[in-house]
Amino acid sequence: MSNFAAQLKTEISRIAKKEMRAQAAVLKKAQATHRAEIADLKRRIASLEAVVRRLGKTPALATPPAKQEDEPQGLRFRADGFASLRKKFGVSAAQMALLLGVSNQSVYHWETGKSKPRAAQLQAIAAVRKLGKKEVAQRLAAHAQEPAPK
Numbered sequence: 001m002s003n004f005a006a007q008l009k010t011e012i013s014r015i016a017k018k019e020m021r022a023q024a025a026v027l028k029k030a031q032a033t034h035r036a037e038i039a040d041l042k043r044r045i046a047s048l049e050a051v052v053r054r055l056g057k058t059p060a061l062a063t064p065p066a067k068q069e070d071e072p073q074g075l076r077f078r079a080d081g082f083a084s085l086r087k088k089f090g091v092s093a094a095q096m097a098l099l100l101g102v103s104n105q106s107v108y109h110w111e112t113g114k115s116k117p118r119a120a121q122l123q124a125i126a127a128v129r130k131l132g133k134k135e136v137a138q139r140l141a142a143h144a145q146e147p148a149p150k
Contacts, residue, residue, distance in 0.1 A: 075122045079113040085129060086111070089136045098143050099136065100124045 086096045086107075093107045100107070102121060109115040117125060128136070 075126055077110075077116055077122060077125070079111055082125065083111045085125075089133055091136060091140065095140055096128075099128055099139060 086093065089096070091099070093111070094104045097104045097107045100121065101124065102117075106115075106117070106121075110117055131139070
């Protein structure tokens with residue numbers, strides 16, 4: 001019986017060592033990968049620090065002031081004012097886009113305040129703002145009668 005117990009103990013020990021080697025190999029591979037990534041990150045940090053040092057040594061160049069195109073010729077834009085204009089005319093965002101010659105998405109972004117119209121678009125909005133409800137309906141009807149571009 002002792003012979004059987006010794007063989008069982010030997011077999012269990014062999015299988016355990018085999019499993020440990022397999023798990024250790026996976027861990028060694030992961031460790032090597034992590035070390036390589038860490039080394040790469042250290043190189044990148046060193047190069048970025050060198051760039052920062054170089055930029056710190058150069059004198060700051062005077063940058064010209066940015067052009068202010070937000071409000072040309074006294075025209076202002078407010079998102080809620082634009083939305084109320086569209087509602088006053090009783091038109092959809094798509095119809096308002098058709099009147100202004102822009103995309104539906106542009107009208108949506110203007111109304112939600114995600115973007116502001118450019119100078120040319122502000123001119124078009126100012127022109128539409130001067131129209132009445134009947135004139136808007138006439139223009140939309142004229143646009144509906146035009147043939148679609150091919």
